[in-house]
Amino acid sequence: GTGKVTATPINGDVEYLSPVNIGGQTLNLDFDSGSSDLWVFNSQLSTASQTGHTVFNVAKSQTLQMMTGATYSISYGDGSGSAGNVGTDTVNIGGATVTSQAIELATAVSASFVEDTASNGLVGLAFSKLNTVKPTQQKTFFDNAMPNLAEPVFTADLRSNAVGAYEFGAIDTSKFNGTMQWAAVNTTNGFWQFSSEKFQVGDATPMAVPGGQAIADTGTTLMLTSAAVVNAYYANVQGAVNDQQVGGVTFPCNSQLPDLQFDVGGSFMANVKGSDINFAPVDNAGTTCFGGVQAIQSNLQIYGDIMFKSQFVAFNGGNNSIGMAPHQ
């Protein structure tokens, strides 16, 4: 079978939310190819933590079965996190259904999740080896769904300030231009990881990031790469400054930002449109804008939603590869 759901940008493309049916209840969740836990806001949480959220009501599902003794605890790179207990239930994502999916039921969530009332949890789509359930690690929705999918794939079609889609089991060739290009994924760290050692701004001399690796991460808003690439990129932007106050590089909102090409697995170069690198204004007048490409102090680069807004991306769990092509 296949399944397709909308991916709706929230608060200026900070995140994308998709409807998921769990035991007959529909919640808007954040699909995250950078983690591997499916967890939800639910009726076990304190009233305070539930405020503003749509929660999964554990009493209302006819099919929820609690997993005795199972717990989870996850923390993300931005310091946020959640923890709780675990059950299994039927999960339907746009028609792709798993009858016994591990549902991680938060009994504690960090402040940033409580404050983000648009999101009621996450669907982890990285590799199951990163799943945090103990004592028995659980599989992701994609791993569980794969045997019944027409093709062992899911795709991310994320758009700038527009509704896109996640699809399971098929690659909709009408959604991208040209031929999709593929690269091998290294699953050792549990991410959709590939080498990314070369960058090019416009038709300038390519820049090298020796040993550079990257992950394709729908759960991260920006595109995080080496400081060397960030500095070289914004050297082309008049008025760009690294503003510690704001927390990264800003530039005049009316800047003409150049495209940025990046290496995917040593197999091909993919392009991020300059217009997609203008992320958001930092001042009320809309004079100064925050860059979508920012520095990370690690050689594991994180290609988040800024990259997905320029590239239609296919994740192949059958042969552990990643495909990219410019959106239609």
Ligand SMILES: N#Cc1c(N)n[nH]c1N1CCCC1
């Ligand atoms: N930090 C971080 C992060 C990441 N690298 N992938 N997904 C993340 N989050 C999902 C929800 C909160 C953060």
